[in-house]
Every structure is written in C-alpha cells, then in structure tokens.
Amino acid sequence: MNDLNNGKERICIVGAGLVGSLLSIVLGQRGYQVDLIEKRCDMRKEDIPGGRTIAMSLSQRGFKALEIVGLKDYIKQHTVPKTSRMVHLKDGSVQVQDYGRNGQAIHTINRKFINSALLDKAEATGNVTTLFDSHCVQFDLDKLEVEILNKQTGKCHFRTYDRIIGADGVFSKVANEMAKQEGANFERFSPEYGYKELVIPTDSENNWKLNNNVVHVWPQGHFNLVALPNTNKTFTCTLFLKLNGEISLNTLNDHKLIANFFNKHFPDVSNLIPDYCEQFMENPVSKIYSLKCSPWHYRNKVLLIGDACHAIAPFFAMGMNVGFEDCSVFDGLMSKFDEDLDVVFETFSRTRKVDTDAIADMSLYNFTSLGNSDNSNYHVKWQINRMLWNKLNDDWMPLYPMIAFSDIPLAEVRRRSVLQAYIVDKIIKEEHTIEMTDKWMDYIYAKYIRSEINGKQALSKDVLEA
Ligand SMILES: Cc1cc2nc3c(=O)[nH]c(=O)nc-3n(C[C@H](O)[C@H](O)[C@H](O)COP(=O)(O)OP(=O)(O)OC[C@H]3O[C@@H](n4cnc5c(N)ncnc54)[C@H](O)[C@@H]3O)c2cc1C
Incomplete structure (x- = not known):
C-alpha cells in the first residue's frame, strides 16, 4: 500500500469532529493519504444534529494548533472576543473579573463554522478523503481493518489501512476496542x-x-x-x-x-x-461525560486522540482547546522524530496523558470555583492573585491565564496553581488584606514566595498535604 502513496502511509481517522478534522489537515499537509470517516451527514450541507453546544470558547492552546495548519487568522476573524467574566450577583449588581491583562481575551466561535472550515481545509490538502454517513461499526485492530456501514445504502464494506486513529469522541468505538486488550485501563464517568x-x-x-x-x-x-x-x-x-x-x-x-x-x-x-x-x-x-483511559496506542499502529481518550467536564471550556493542543503536540513529535510514526504514536500516548489528566481534574475544581465566584473570599483571592501577577510577572500567573493564555504544560499549570493557592491562603490566614498585600509585597515575596517559586523548588509533600 505504501508504494502507491509515494512511500507515505495510508491512515484512517475515525470521526470528523473538531479534533479528527484538524489532525487530518496536519497529516494531509505532510502528504499522508487520509480517509476521514464520519458517521453523521456533512454538516456543511445539512443542519448540525441537535444537542451540541454551538458557542465554543477558543483560547491560546487552540489558536496555536490552528496556526500550524494556517487557519488561525481566518478563524479569529469570525470570533467574538471576551476579556472578562461578568458575575451577576444576587442583589442585581455585577462584578467584572478580567480573564487576563492588557486586553487578553478568549474567543467565541460557532461549532459548525469552525468544524466546516477544518473540513474545507482538510479537503484542500488534496490528500484527505472525507466520507460522511459512514459509520465505523467494527475494527480488527491487528489486521488494521475497519468495517464501514454506509448509512445511505445500508451496505457495509471493509477497508484496510496502515494505521487507524480514533478521534471518535467520548463514546469512542476505537477506545472500547482497545479497552479489551490486556493491561488496558478504561473509565468513562457520567457525573451527576x-x-x-x-x-x-x-x-x-x-x-x-x-x-x-x-x-x-x-x-x-x-x-x-x-x-x-x-x-x-x-x-x-x-x-x-x-x-x-x-x-x-x-x-x-x-x-x-x-x-x-x-x-x-x-x-x-x-x-x-x-x-x-x-x-x-x-x-x-x-x-456531561468524562473519560480517562490508557494506553492511548496499540502496537504503535492505532492511536486515540481528543475526547476519545480524555473527554473532560466542560467547566473550563477547554475540551476542544486541549484536543487541538493534542494535534500541535502530535505535529511537534512528527518533526522531532522525523515522521517515524511508530515512535510518534508511542511517545504521544506515553507523554501527553499527564497533561490531559491535569486539566480534567482542574475542570471539575472550576465548577465549584465558578459557583463561588460571587463570594467575598473568592474575590479577595482573585485580587491578591492579580496583584501578585502584576508585581511578579513570570514568577506568578493566576490559574485561568495559565490555562487560557499560555502554553505552559497543563501538568505544570496544576502544580503551580496548587502552590499558588497554598500561598494565597497563607497570606489571607495571616490577615493580610488586599491593601496590606500591596504595601508589604516585598515582605510577602521574601516570606512566602521566593523560596517556592523563584527558587524553582519542587512542591514539597508537606505543602501539598497542608
Ligand atoms: C456543554 C459543553 C460545552 C463545551 N464548551 C467548550 C468550549 O467552549 N471550549 C472548548 O474548548 N471545549 C468545549 N467543550 C468540549 C468540546 O465540545 C469537546 O472537547 C470537543 O468536541 C472534542 O472534539 P472531538 O473531535 O475529540 O470529539 P467530538 O466533537 O465528539 O467528535 C467526534 C466525531 O466522531 C464521530 N463518530 C463517533 N463515532 C463514530 C464512528 N463509530 N464512526 C464514524 N464517526 C464516528 C462523531 O459523529 C463526531 O463527529 C464543551 C463540551 C460540552 C459538553
């Protein structure tokens, strides 16, 4: 099969959602022959089936991946920027909490618009074939064979590939198949x-x-x-x-x-x-479902990506962004390992999970945080965090900006945020008000922060358990 494609492998991506479509562009632009197989109709021709969120928040991690495939500017033109969260308090007043600084914004994009733009771009590579109304009903992961049901004709046919990538969302059939392998871990949660x-x-x-x-x-x-x-x-x-x-x-x-x-x-x-x-x-x-599983690869020939291996609760509005970041990480590994796909699949599966586990945990935490965003303690913490950010720059970035406006690996974001929350709690416990924090910044910095942050010490077990 390789010989027919200038030495490039033939790859099946199951699922033409946001992540599968983006990954097909990454591979198509590198010359791979990709079949992008989607069980639904072509959303560019018919209405998107109901029940899917239409307004999605796009932030730095997502934009970075779109930049790699040349879509960043086009997509950005069709977004609505949002610089802050406006909290509506019970007494009818509002409190504005900036997400970042200097006008940093997250951007709303229509799901159908961005998915359609990705599909157009994928087809424009000349290497991606899109198949709609095509339900992948069975997989033989050893033979790399897919059974596809054509929903228009009701007929099934088989196709064999060099590799299969499951981008088929939280109910991934590819992940279900991989979960049958010995040693596989698989947990799909349906929170309350x-x-x-x-x-x-x-x-x-x-x-x-x-x-x-x-x-x-x-x-x-x-x-x-x-x-x-x-x-x-x-x-x-x-x-x-x-x-x-x-x-x-x-x-x-x-x-x-x-x-x-x-x-x-x-x-x-x-x-x-x-x-x-x-x-x-x-x-x-x-x-709302979430999914954690491992490994994400099988025999270095099958791989999971996006929600198919790490669906998260939507409370940070980051699932798509993290799935897009998967694609930029994948692309980086392709360059690093000279397109040795065996090594890329194995390395991606082994190294990326720690970051997606971190955002899964932080998303659940953010639900509680959102729910308390009107209480005064929350607001004091918010302001102290901002103040420290303004004074200390790179040594201190509050949690939300780290997630939405930086490329800091998500496991590192979690590590820093736990440490920072511990420090802010300590500052408040010692009865430093916002004004005192400002006035005594040098003292606070020396007492609580320099050794932990500037000294680049690992977060000690004592601190985590305190
Ligand atoms: C309420 C809510 C709000 C959200 N808001 C945001 C947000 O603002 N920002 C953000 O970053 N993320 C957000 N998310 C998360 C985001 O929607 C997902 O992370 C993202 O859609 C994952 O993309 P995906 O391509 O991995 O999976 P999906 O979007 O689920 O795509 C999978 C595709 O595979 C197809 N498929 C499935 N099985 C098969 C099969 N057997 N054969 C062929 N095709 C198949 C499906 O039809 C689908 O098109 C939100 C999620 C929810 C629930």
Missing part, C-alpha cells in the same frame, strides 16, 4: 451533572441584549447559569444542574416549576428570554 441550553435572542433593534465582550455567569453554588455571546448577536445560555434530585434537570418538567425555579434563582432570565419556559421544555437535557 447535566446541562440544558437556551438562547437569549437579540433585542428589538437586532442588537445584543447584554455586554458582548464578557462571559456572563450567574453563580448559585452547586448550579450555575453561563451565557456566551454568539456572532449573530444572540447568547447561548447554559444551565448546569444536577440531573436528578429535588431541584434537577429531570424534575423541572412543567412550566410552573420552571418559572418558579428561574424567578427564584435567576430573575434576570425572564426579561432576557421571554419564551424561556417553552425553550426549556423543548430543548434536550444533555449529560
């Missing part, structure tokens, strides 16, 4: 939370109803409402709530209960979404 999306329409003059340069958050402790601006001047509003229990997505099932719930917890909503009860009844409840 789900979500429902509502749309805030434009106002009567076809304008935004809320500030469109921020992400709006209505925190309620263990449930939250979040609104992201869309390019068409609407907002996608997502309610994250338990699936079952007294107040839950499954019990909010008639107009009266829904109206009572929103009037009590989110009184702003009735003005913003006149038909919120109707939308709530009509729109589906979606579950």
Whole structure:
C-alpha cells in the first residue's frame, strides 16, 4: 500500500469532529493519504444534529494548533472576543473579573463554522478523503481493518489501512476496542451533572441584549447559569444542574416549576428570554461525560486522540482547546522524530496523558470555583492573585491565564496553581488584606514566595498535604 502513496502511509481517522478534522489537515499537509470517516451527514450541507453546544470558547492552546495548519487568522476573524467574566450577583449588581491583562481575551466561535472550515481545509490538502454517513461499526485492530456501514445504502464494506486513529469522541468505538486488550485501563464517568441550553435572542433593534465582550455567569453554588455571546448577536445560555434530585434537570418538567425555579434563582432570565419556559421544555437535557483511559496506542499502529481518550467536564471550556493542543503536540513529535510514526504514536500516548489528566481534574475544581465566584473570599483571592501577577510577572500567573493564555504544560499549570493557592491562603490566614498585600509585597515575596517559586523548588509533600 505504501508504494502507491509515494512511500507515505495510508491512515484512517475515525470521526470528523473538531479534533479528527484538524489532525487530518496536519497529516494531509505532510502528504499522508487520509480517509476521514464520519458517521453523521456533512454538516456543511445539512443542519448540525441537535444537542451540541454551538458557542465554543477558543483560547491560546487552540489558536496555536490552528496556526500550524494556517487557519488561525481566518478563524479569529469570525470570533467574538471576551476579556472578562461578568458575575451577576444576587442583589442585581455585577462584578467584572478580567480573564487576563492588557486586553487578553478568549474567543467565541460557532461549532459548525469552525468544524466546516477544518473540513474545507482538510479537503484542500488534496490528500484527505472525507466520507460522511459512514459509520465505523467494527475494527480488527491487528489486521488494521475497519468495517464501514454506509448509512445511505445500508451496505457495509471493509477497508484496510496502515494505521487507524480514533478521534471518535467520548463514546469512542476505537477506545472500547482497545479497552479489551490486556493491561488496558478504561473509565468513562457520567457525573451527576447535566446541562440544558437556551438562547437569549437579540433585542428589538437586532442588537445584543447584554455586554458582548464578557462571559456572563450567574453563580448559585452547586448550579450555575453561563451565557456566551454568539456572532449573530444572540447568547447561548447554559444551565448546569444536577440531573436528578429535588431541584434537577429531570424534575423541572412543567412550566410552573420552571418559572418558579428561574424567578427564584435567576430573575434576570425572564426579561432576557421571554419564551424561556417553552425553550426549556423543548430543548434536550444533555449529560456531561468524562473519560480517562490508557494506553492511548496499540502496537504503535492505532492511536486515540481528543475526547476519545480524555473527554473532560466542560467547566473550563477547554475540551476542544486541549484536543487541538493534542494535534500541535502530535505535529511537534512528527518533526522531532522525523515522521517515524511508530515512535510518534508511542511517545504521544506515553507523554501527553499527564497533561490531559491535569486539566480534567482542574475542570471539575472550576465548577465549584465558578459557583463561588460571587463570594467575598473568592474575590479577595482573585485580587491578591492579580496583584501578585502584576508585581511578579513570570514568577506568578493566576490559574485561568495559565490555562487560557499560555502554553505552559497543563501538568505544570496544576502544580503551580496548587502552590499558588497554598500561598494565597497563607497570606489571607495571616490577615493580610488586599491593601496590606500591596504595601508589604516585598515582605510577602521574601516570606512566602521566593523560596517556592523563584527558587524553582519542587512542591514539597508537606505543602501539598497542608
Ligand atoms: C456543554 C459543553 C460545552 C463545551 N464548551 C467548550 C468550549 O467552549 N471550549 C472548548 O474548548 N471545549 C468545549 N467543550 C468540549 C468540546 O465540545 C469537546 O472537547 C470537543 O468536541 C472534542 O472534539 P472531538 O473531535 O475529540 O470529539 P467530538 O466533537 O465528539 O467528535 C467526534 C466525531 O466522531 C464521530 N463518530 C463517533 N463515532 C463514530 C464512528 N463509530 N464512526 C464514524 N464517526 C464516528 C462523531 O459523529 C463526531 O463527529 C464543551 C463540551 C460540552 C459538553
């Protein structure tokens, strides 16, 4: 098979979602013959099937990968930048918390738009063949054979490849197949939370109803409402709530209960979404899944990527960004190992997981953090963190900017954030107010920070367990 393709291998990517499509460009641009196989219809020709979030936040890790394939500027032009989080407090006032500094922003992009742009670019390489309505129903991972059901004709056929890459999302069939191998670890979680999306329409003059340069958050402790601006001047509003229990997505099932719930917890909503009860009844409840598994490769010939091996809860809005970062890491390994794909598959599988495990843990933590973003302790910590960032620059970067605006490996982000949280807690415990922190910065730096951060010491066990 190699001889037919100028010595380049023939690769099957299962799943033409965000990550599979991007990886197909990386491989197509390097001259590999790629079949990109998708069970759904071609979203460029028909409506995207329901239940998928339409407004996605794109940040540095995602943009970096898009830059590699030459799509960064084009995609950026079609985004809405958001510089801050606007927290809507229970008394009706708002608190603005900047994500970064000097205008740093995360960007909202429409899922269908970006996925379509990736598919166009993949086909434009001349090396990627897209197959839609094509469901990969069986795999023989030893023979590298895929059985594909054509959903239009109802007929199955088999194709054999040099390699198979599973980019088929959290319910990955490729991952399920790999989980059968001896020594494989596989855990798919369905946390108790789900979500429902509502749309805030434009106002009567076809304008935004809320500030469109921020992400709006209505925190309620263990449930939250979040609104992201869309390019068409609407907002996608997502309610994250338990699936079952007294107040839950499954019990909010008639107009009266829904109206009572929103009037009590989110009184702003009735003005913003006149038909919120109707939308709530009509729109589906979606579950939140996460997945951890290992290894991500089989015989150095089969590989998993994106949600297929590390789906995470969406509370940092980072799943796509991390999946895109997978593609830039993969591309870096291709260059480093001179396209020796056996080595690339094995190294990617062995070295990348530590970072995706870290963001999975941090995402769950962020749900609690979002829910508490209206309390004063949270705000004090936020301000002290910012102050330290301004004074100490590279020696101190708060958690969110490290995730959204840097390339720092995610396991290192987690390590630093634990240490920083420990230091901020200590500063607050010793009753330093924000003003005192500012005034006594040199003292605080010498006492708490220099040895830990500047000395580049590993975080000691004592500190972690304190
Ligand atoms: C509520 C919510 C909000 C989110 N918001 C953000 C955000 O703002 N920013 C962000 O970075 N991330 C966000 N995410 C995460 C993001 O959606 C995912 O991480 C991302 O979609 C993963 O891309 P993927 O290509 O790996 O998987 P998917 O997008 O799931 O794509 C997998 C593809 O494979 C296809 N497929 C599956 N099985 C087969 C098969 N057997 N044969 C052929 N095709 C198959 C599927 O049809 C699908 O098209 C959010 C997630 C949720 C749930």
